[in-house]
Amino acid sequence: MSEQPVRAIAEMLQELDISRQILRIIFDNIKSAMLLCAPDTRIIFVNKHARLGSMTTHGRAMQVGESIMSYRVEGDEEIHQQFRANFERALQTKTPIVDEREMHFAPVTFWIRTEYTPIFDGDKIVGVLLHFHNITDRKKMETWTEYQANILNHIAWSQSHETRQPLATLLGLINILDKTSLTDENKEIIALVEKSACKLETVISQNVIRANMGSTNEDRSRK
Numbered sequence: 001m002s003e004q005p006v007r008a009i010a011e012m013l014q015e016l017d018i019s020r021q022i023l024r025i026i027f028d029n030i031k032s033a034m035l036l037c038a039p040d041t042r043i044i045f046v047n048k049h050a051r052l053g054s055m056t057t058h059g060r061a062m063q064v065g066e067s068i069m070s071y072r073v074e075g076d077e078e079i080h081q082q083f084r085a086n087f088e089r090a091l092q093t094k095t096p097i098v099d100e101r102e103m104h105f106a107p108v109t110f111w112i113r114t115e116y117t118p119i120f121d122g123d124k125i126v127g128v129l130l131h132f133h134n135i136t137d138r139k140k141m142e143t144w145t146e147y148q149a150n151i152l153n154h155i156a157w158s159q160s161h162e163t164r165q166p167l168a169t170l171l172g173l174i175n176i177l178d179k180t181s182l183t184d185e186n187k188e189i190i191a192l193v194e195k196s197a198c199k200l201e202t203v204i205s206q207n208v209i210r211a212n213m214g215s216t217n218e219d220r221s222r223k
Contacts, residue, residue: 033132036119039091041067044127053132068130079103090116090128100135111139156208164204171197
């Protein structure tokens with residue numbers, strides 16, 4: 001082989017090595033775990049955050065060439081089966097699959113969003129890109145938002161039923177009261193009671209409206 005083709009091959013290999021290094025730097029600086037698996041589940045590529053995450057959850061770093069299915073802990077059979085099902089579904093449908101679930105790895109518990117994205121070379125699927133996002137903070141916020149919405153709903157219900165009902169009874173009794181037999185002083189007292197009751201009913205109605213509006217806004221923020 002002449003010197004020119006050998007030099008060309010060496011330059012191509014050097015460019016390929018540089019491209020691999022650039023890709024590794026890029027993927028290692030992504031602040032979430034990513035790995036690429038072949039259709040038979042063998043790991044082709046794994047970034048730094050995936051290796052670190054594997055050390056935390058499995059006690060060992062993920063290695064290229066091993067099956068992703070070999071990384072599991074005792075008692076996680078349901079998660080293991082769902083992961084395999086999602087992986088196969090991404091391959092069969094050739095479309096991205098997204099799954100969110102709570103993970104329990106003693107002593108920690110957290111929420112993970114997993115994206116299964118088929119990777120193509122032309123028309124051929126060469127693997128599935130797995131992208132793991134820690135969404136624990138988002139789930140905590142959703143739980144807190146739901147808690148607040150439940151409180152607002154309870155306030156609206158309580159104001160509408162537990163408070164307004166006896167107030168309505170009081171106003172009804174005032175209306176049917178025979179005021180002709182009352183002294184002028186008692187009539188004045190009854191008038192003040194009725195006026196105060198009406199003001200209180202207005203306040204209750206406003207509180208119910210505010211609570212319902214707040215609950216509606218909480219629902220919209222979750223969508």
